Amino acid sequence: MTKKILILAPHADDEILGCGGVISKYSREGYAVNVLILTNANVGAPELFTKKKINLIRSESKKANGFIGTKNLFFEELPALSLDNFSIYKIANIISRYVKKIKPDTVFIPSNYDIHQDHKTIFHSAKIALRPDKKISVKKIFSYEVLSETEWNEDQKAFNPNFYVGLKKSDISLKIKSFYKYKSQVKKFPNPRSKEAIYCLARLRGSQVHMDYAEAFKIEKIIE
Helix, strand or coil, rough: CCEEECCCCCCCCHHHHHHHHHHHHHHHCEEEEEEEEEEEEECCCCCCHHHHHHHHHHHHHHHHHHHCCCEEEECCCECCCCCCHHHHHHHHHHHHHHHHHCCCCEEEEEEEECCCHHHHHHHHHHHHHHHCCCCCCCCCCEECCCCCCCCCHHHHCCCCCCCEEECCCEEEEEEEEHHCCCCCCCCCCCCCCHHHHHHHHHHHHHHHHHCCEEEEEEEEEEEE
């Protein structure tokens, strides 16, 4: 793991659910963790998400990321819920602009196996934007899982992680507390977007590699 990290989140709260432990751990160790939230649901589905609701969610996002240790939080205005009708190259260009600005060594992207089409679109756009060239500093790309999205995969395609980040109990505690800053998104167990589910997933992923707690990822590319 290197010193500059960029996390691409299709929607506000994906970054905490998928990478909250990573943000906690590496922020504590002095890494610069950047989060880019790419969509605005009021643009893509105004009949479902008012400007007031988006302002609330973005306010919650600022609180959550500030609490957990994110160094920089960015918002874009791509049309959530209708990204599959938006040009991939335009999304890739937006991601490329942030990659050139931040110059991250490591990038976390949503899983291609997520049920949400926005997640799939960001995955493919990111892979295009992160193709190696002389101007791209990225050496490591990992995809992450999001509770309520990744487990509802299609065509029997499972998220099979092959990279694990061991975490302290304090990291998971901070992840859960940060997610609770997203008051509008928190659900009660047995909903997967609950504190119990977050905790249980961290224990499960940890047990798979004989650790107390972990977050799990799929290696998309490593360049040494």
